[in-house]
């Protein structure tokens with residue numbers, strides 16, 4: 001947990017029902033921000049309740065443009081503004097390139113790229129001067145160490161996370177050029193044993209990249225100078241930092257939070 005103070009800040013976290021998004025929402029709340037969790041899973045409502053009464057939940061499919069418009073409007077109304085957007089929702093479907101299924105490719109393109117692009121669109125519109133919130137702020141996109149390395153079994157996922165990285169940098173440029181007063185950065189998390197992270201390790205074993213999920217985890221740790229997997233708090237603290245005034249001169253970067261795996 002960081003000692004950063006986000007008192008009075010208003011944050012929206014996509015994919016916040018569980019996993020890294022839940023941890024990011026919790027860390028932002030612990031730093032003093034008021035948080036709305038957005039997710040396709042209605043369990044996000046319980047996650048938000050567990051954070052405390054002042055926090056909220058909105059149902060959002062990040063691939064749906066109209067849903068974004070209504071979710072951001074509802075969030076601005078609930079919070080009385082919007083200063084921080086975390087585009088965290090994402091999906092990973094492990095496959096060798098020779099076995100790729102069109103539906104799986106499409107799913108990852110939709111959630112990871114389209115979802116992030118729409119989040120940037122609606123977040124910037126709301127946060128820029130004259131927007132529904134209008135006070136500027138910070139957007140943090142969640143890419144992956146997969147955007148910085150070549151690991152077997154996650155080709156399309158890696159490509160979508162490289163796209164998140166580029167979206168981040170162009171959004172930061174446009175924000176500066178047009179005076180939106182919004183910093184836009186992304187993080188590259190290393191492997192964290194959330195539902196997705198465990199699924200990825202199991203998937204690696206299922207497609208024959210490693211003998212077992214344990215061997216896949218062992219290989220990742222072997223490639224990681226810090227000598228361990230990531231934890232949810234490692235990612236959440238980095239997001240709190242990028243959202244805060246401590247990062248006031250940082251925009252358009254991708255911050256590795258991977259124990260050195262991607263260097």
Ligand SMILES: NC(=O)c1ccc[n+]([C@@H]2O[C@H](COP(=O)([O-])OP(=O)(O)OC[C@H]3O[C@@H](n4cnc5c(N)ncnc54)[C@H](O)[C@@H]3O)[C@@H](O)[C@H]2O)c1
Pocket residue numbers: 014015016017018019020021038039040041060061062063088089090091092111115142143144145146188189190191192193194195196197
């Ligand atoms: N866990 C890891 O090892 C790891 C590593 C690097 C990057 N990441 C990235 O971190 C983010 C969170 O991953 P996680 O490990 O918490 O995964 P997770 O599967 O545990 O949680 C993902 C969340 O996103 C939500 N979601 C999925 N599709 C959605 C949609 N269309 N609209 C709204 N919400 C949707 C899910 O309901 C879920 O709550 C993802 O972008 C992932 O790619 C994870």
